[in-house]
Amino acid sequence: MSLPEPLGTFDAVIFDFDGTLADSHESMMNAYRVFAAEYGVDYKLAEQYTGMPTEAVAKILLPPELARAGGLRIDELESTNTGGVVALPGAVAALAAIPPDRQAIATSCTDRLIAARMRAADLPMPAVVVTRDMVAEGKPAPDSFLLAAERLGVDPARCVVLEDAPAGVRGAKAAGCATIGVRTRYDDEALASDWCVDTLADLRFVATDGGIVVTPA
Template structure:
């Protein structure tokens, strides 16, 4: 991937006070489990509807409501939740995730995810990444991504303005939410191609970043 290194250098030569991470596709890879669960749901419903691999980056209830009759949404949501909670096979931390989180100042980062609290807990444990002491799930907001509420809530829980945070995302809906909240955005290629990701910087891996702790927060640099 080609980066505008001058732009990246200028962007990353600033001090951040908070880091807001999407979970699935950004810190962990749960894609095989997600696809299996949603494929199973479609099969059980006898539906020809394509759930687009779980509608990555969108809350499950919103995706189901967009493709199913209203009277089927809650039952389908309960079933896919059951399937996803039971399937952690192959859920792993993405390269560089553990190292990046370990390098950040304590209490300066959190997870902002579109999944529920129960599912987030299960996947965090399965992937073996650190569990932040306060994070944001779909249970904590009234509007999910692409609305900025999840990232604004995450910044509030860190006790810093969203404009002083950097947000890590892998999906267009999440990047739109983070940008609307006022965060600097870093996109991770994986569930979407780089051309689909509108962010300040687009990276192939978290391994491309290094953290420097400074008195007022932290700085990021590229390891290209």
């Protein structure tokens, strides 16, 4: 897919974290292996749900009476084992190019987990970070993106969201945001975003008086 020049001018940019700003796959898989062994869950089954909020995964895999404890255990394992979490290409440059009051992260991570992974990836924490703890419904609901736009003080329709998962893209679209899919795990058809790139390094973000201009790199 060839990208138009430019993609658009936006009041703010909202980033997903895992698979968009950083690669946390190795850390996540290690955590799920331990969780699966401890709770007697098939690891291959658990693996299918990685990237979802940990409480939601536990509700799918465990009896109701164990779900809350299981979700907390996954979060603990992921937060204390961040080996292999690294920034993805273009992440540092993208965050540096966008003014702090015009960028946010909207993630399915908990507060504890995003803090641990941002430190591990050596990425600066934006002033606005919306985690799963802060919203009634996680992705694919639009809540995370609506709250990020509200805290930035901008209209969601004037935001562009960078996402690597179909659920995140659906949530961003439901919030009224423009979407750029990152092909970390899914292809263009699965992402169904307005535009698609391989990594953030394929994009350039330029701050102007009129907004953030997003163009192909």
